[in-house]
Amino acid sequence: MVPANRRLEVMRGSRGWLRSPRAWVAVLVAGAVVLSGLIARDMFFPPTASNAASRTYTVQQGTVRIQVSGTGNVVPSTQVGVAPKTAGTLSEVDVHVGDHVLAGQLLAKIDTTTLQTALDQASANLQTAQANLQTAQTPLTADQVTQLQHAVENAQTSYNDAVTSASATNAADAAAVSADNAALAAANLAFANDQAALAANVQYQTDKRQLVFDQGQLTIAQGQFNADGCATAPLPFTGTCLTDFNAVKAAQATVNADAARLPLDQAAAAPTNATDQAAASTASAKLTADQAKQSADGVAGQKAINAASSQLTSARDQLNVQSTSKPNQVASAQAAVATAQAAVSAAQNNLDGATLRAPANGVISAINGQVGEAISATTGITSEAPGTSAPQPSSSSTGSSSGSGASSAFMVLSSDSAYEVIAPFAETDAAKLAANQTASMTFDALTGLNVPAHLLALAATASTISSVVNYYATFTLDRIDARLKSGMTANATVTVQQQTGVTVVSNQALHRAGGLTTVTLLKSDGSQRTVPVQTGLVGDTTTEVVSGLSPGEKVVLPALSGASSGTTRGIRGTGGGGGGIIAGGPGG
Structure with missing residues (x-):
């Protein structure tokens, strides 16, 4: 066992060595050598395919969209x-x-004090003008009275002519409408006979009922197909889905054949059905047109009568008024009255306009x-x-x-x-x-x-x-x-x-060079193969594939920066294609 004082001396010696500049140079050189070795290994001995990880996208049916915001x-x-x-x-x-x-x-x-004063003044001016008009009315000469009487006679003649013309036009229009009604009734009767013949024809009714029955069988077959989950089953169909699909196909063929027989039965039972129906439509259109003309002529005729009546009334009024007054003075007084009446109306409108009401809900x-x-x-x-x-x-x-x-x-x-x-x-x-x-x-x-x-x-x-x-x-x-x-x-x-219901692939999977578009296809055995594709609509995140790929196939996406093997990521584009990271290369 090393004594404590010896260990302390060793530690002090190591710290002294680290403080030496030559020691730091040696450490940096050693690090550079190690880093260079790692770079060389990646350059000359890259990871094998079995160790690489590929992001994939599953091709499927979907929708390609282009959107703006x-x-x-x-x-x-x-x-x-x-x-x-x-x-x-x-x-x-x-x-x-x-x-x-x-x-x-x-x-x-709005405050109405000034407005009410203006209305009162205008009303007073109107009363004055009306009094002046009354004063100006004096008898006319005999010749002037005769002229006014002639004007009344001419207006009466014009009124009589307008009434006669309108009556004649209305009678002609009524006759045309009556004839149209008769023609329409005859055409409708012929068409009704055709419909009765169809209703009585055994073959037509039998085929019609058979069509309804076969349509019901088709609905049942389609329901069985959906109930068995075949609507979302992959193609080609097998087993129960294949049986259901063939049943639907056979039922549809039967319905098509039934539908094709009905026009033949109809032509045999009622050969003039279509012609009679068209004749009824034509007669109805003519009746509508003539009724519209009758209405328009009635309005025009009444308008002419009203205009003539107005002229007659005016002529009579002129005779009655001016036969007892001087025209010039009366005209001036009438103008003054009209001006005063306009001033009263304007003042009244200004007073009414002082109250503001909502023009609509809001x-x-x-x-x-x-x-x-x-x-x-x-x-x-x-x-x-x-x-x-x-x-x-x-x-x-x-x-x-x-x-x-x-x-x-x-x-x-x-x-x-x-x-x-x-x-x-x-x-x-x-x-x-x-x-x-x-x-x-x-x-x-x-x-x-x-x-x-x-x-x-x-x-x-x-x-x-x-x-x-x-x-x-x-x-x-x-x-x-x-x-x-x-x-x-x-x-x-x-x-x-x-584009809806098309084959969809992620935009990231496409490679374009020299006018050729390709994808990297990931085969079932893990190998990869570059295949050309023909594209249609290019969307924001996905592209329509016209040929070269089929739904269910997987294509390789570019690797994400910083992604490591063993990491699983999901990819989903606008078309709904799914994908992920699959570790391993061919054979993996």
């Missing part, structure tokens, strides 16, 4: 600015921001004024989003955007029963958008909520946001959630192109 806001389906029709000082405001209002509900009032989203403040009669201008009456968000070069339109109005009324999403898309993504494309919406404020939607319209002109060209798109929500509120941030993911 944009972030916008929830907006009300309609938004309007409202304000009194008359400018003035607010005397009362009867609602608050956030209140739900009904159409016709009182919102606010929620008050803004109020710009308080009692005692002077407001104008402007309602603001609401910029509409593409394809809708929803408000268009404003954009600026600084990148800020907010709901636009009607912000300068006294009140802003927004719909709270329906919402839409308005979102800008970069021009490269906007070029892929088209109306009616499906989309899904998520909302920053509502975790887990995903609402289906579809693209309603895309703006025809661009908007610049933060110096980037964008196009606004309007989305209609296919489902409304009670938690949604106007202004919430919405994230839209739009499917711009997809």
Whole structure:
């Protein structure tokens, strides 16, 4: 056993050696030699295939999608600015921001003192003008009375002619409609006889019942096929699934044969059925057209009679009034009365306009004024989003955007029963958008909520946001959630192109060089082979394979950096293909 003092001396000596510069150089050189050896081993003696690990992807039937995304806001389906029709000082405001209002509900009032005074003055002026008209009425000369009498006679002749013409046209139209009704009845009778012949034909009815029976057998066979789990069984079918498949195939062939016999039976039992049916349709269309003409002629004839009657009444009134008055003075007085009446109407409208009522149901989203403040009669201008009456968000070069339109109005009324999403898309993504494309919406404020939607319209002109060209798109929500509120941030993911029910492979598995696309196929014995493939639609994460691969085959994916053998990872693309790490090479 080494004495304690000896061990202490050894430790002190070792620490002294470590403090020597030459010792540190020796350690660094030794480390470099070891590192160089490890690098050389990996370069000249790489791991064998049996020790390598491959990530794989299982080829299968699925869907390839190309999607684009944009972030916008929830907006009300309609938004309007409202304000009194008359400018003035607010005397009362009867609602608050956030209140739900009904159409016709009182919102606010303007002080009416000045407006009532203006109406009283206009009414007094009207009374004066009416008195002046009464004073101006004096008898006409005999010649003027004769001219007015001639005008009455001419108006009476025109009225009589209008009545006669309308009566003749109505009679002709009625005769045409009557003839059309007779023709339609005959055509319907012929078609009914054809239907009766079909109902009485034994062969047709027998084949028809046989078709119904065989369709039932087909349904039973299909139910057995699904009940045995064959709908998801791999191809080719074997055992019970093969038997079920053949039964379905035979039942379908029988139904097809039955369906083919029915037209032959129909032609034999009622050869004019189709012709009679077409004749009945033609007769019905002619009756509809003639009835429409009869209605239009009736309206036109009555309109002509009414116009002639109005002219006759006017001529008689002119005779009655002007035969006892001077035309020029009366005309001037009548003009003064008309002007005074217009002034009264304007004053009354201004007074009525001092009361503001809701034009529709909705929620008050803004109020710009308080009692005692002077407001104008402007309602603001609401910029509409593409394809809708929803408000268009404003954009600026600084990148800020907010709901636009009607912000300068006294009140802003927004719909709270329906919402839409308005979102800008970069021009490269906007070029892929088209109306009616499906989309899904998520909302920053509502975790887990995903609402289906579809693209309603895309703006025809661009908007610049933060110096980037964008196009606004309007989305209609296919489902409304009670938690949604106007202004919430919405994230839209739009499917711009997809192929469903196709052979799908992960994009990572594809190798492209010199116009040739290949994959590394992992065979059942663990060996790998490069095979060419023909591709179709290239999606965001998966690609459609037209030829070269079959569902169920496995392809090799590039190795993940930092992945070690023995680690198992799952890979799943848009098409639904599954995969993982398989340790070992050929024979493994």
